[in-house]
Amino acid sequence: MTKTWLKTLGAAVALSVSTTALSAEPLRVATDPSFVPFEMMDQETGEMIGFDMEIIAEVAKRAGFEYDLNTMDFNGIIPALQTGNVDIAIAGITITDEREEIVDFSDPYYDSGLRILKRSGDDSISEVADLDGKKIGTKIGSTSYDYLVKNLENNDGVTPYPGSSDMYMALMQGSVDAVFYDAPNVGYFARTKGEGQVETVGELYEGQQYGIALKNGSEWVDEVNEALASMKDDGTYETIYEKWFGPMPDAK
């Protein structure tokens, strides 16, 4: 009895040590489990696919690093970068001053903003002012949450969810009246899974830019920026963009 226990113990210790040792080599890249169409799981293969996934693969190739990809809830990604549990994160992360104080950002790689998603046939919502006092779903730790809290008189009904799928399900089931979140994500959801049931409404709020987040003081910031710049120059970026979002808008 004692012997088998000891063996299992030894194996467990060896395993936990070896996994730490292995992951010290390639960079640890974190992403969100589902932020369509930036990152999502391919149901056939179980692999993560999406705009961000192709961007980071190309950046890694050009900057010359190997990486292991892991998914974690969005609200855990910045803390994980902060503690050094993760080296790089790409998850449609909006560049903000507050975040910039704790992590390093690459140059922006995507222009975004926030948008309202509501149930089709609900005519009571057409802009952010209409959300006052309503039940609204958003994501924990997101810029849309900050925006709602700052701009609504009565924000008691704002419910932050851990994942985007949670808030979309809440909207479809009627537990919230609207979702306020990143425009490309709500737009993609309205066009795919939510088609006929939900729709986007109103203007784009808060022009925002997504950046690749790196551990504070990371040695890879310059390499990542150079890789992004060269991808934009040689048209690789445009090819990836058009695959996931359709034609690129004209440069401003």
Place this chain on the structure above:
Amino acid sequence: MEFQFDWQAAIDSIPYLLKGVPYTLLISFGGLAIGFALGIFFGLLSINKKWFLRWPATIYIEIFRGTPILVQVLFIFYGLPDLIGGPIDPLAAGIAAIALNSGAYISEVVRGGVQSIDKGQSEAGLSLGLSRPQTFWSIVWPQAFRRMIPPLGNQAIVSIKDTSLFSVIGVGELVRQGQVYIANTFTAFEVYFVVAIMYLCITLSLSLLLRFAERRGLAST
């Protein structure tokens, strides 16, 4: 809107969910193995007559029994790296949390088991001329251990289910796999149903195994 259980969606999710099972098993049994060692160590310390041995054990037990395991694993994963100045692997953090938490409960199981053995047993051992350690390990411990099997099995089942909380630190265990799958398919009911069945399979097989062990153990007395 009428709800229909989509069997196809449930079946489709199985291969992806199964990938979480090895992690669930590794974290629970890896953690429990270490927790068992911790439990024997601190359990025996906690009944020691010397206060300076007893106190550290009591402090450890009260801290890890008195705080939620979810807070413990968040502390280990997000808090400790600041202290030790290096990252912690989520899998290692999960194993450590189960080990420390189950260790505290198992300490109490060990204490209870040992204290339940009648004093007459050790007195008899001593009067036969056995030393104290000899008396303890060859007379008291085997009897106490037999009494510990049911509560240990109980703890094992609790710990297996506790691993479901580690989805928050991104360990790819069963619930995490389910969440990621649902995040992309929106079939919450079907997928969590399959997840629940998988947990039941694990805990039921353990229960059966323990029944068997108990029967064997009791027969040998």
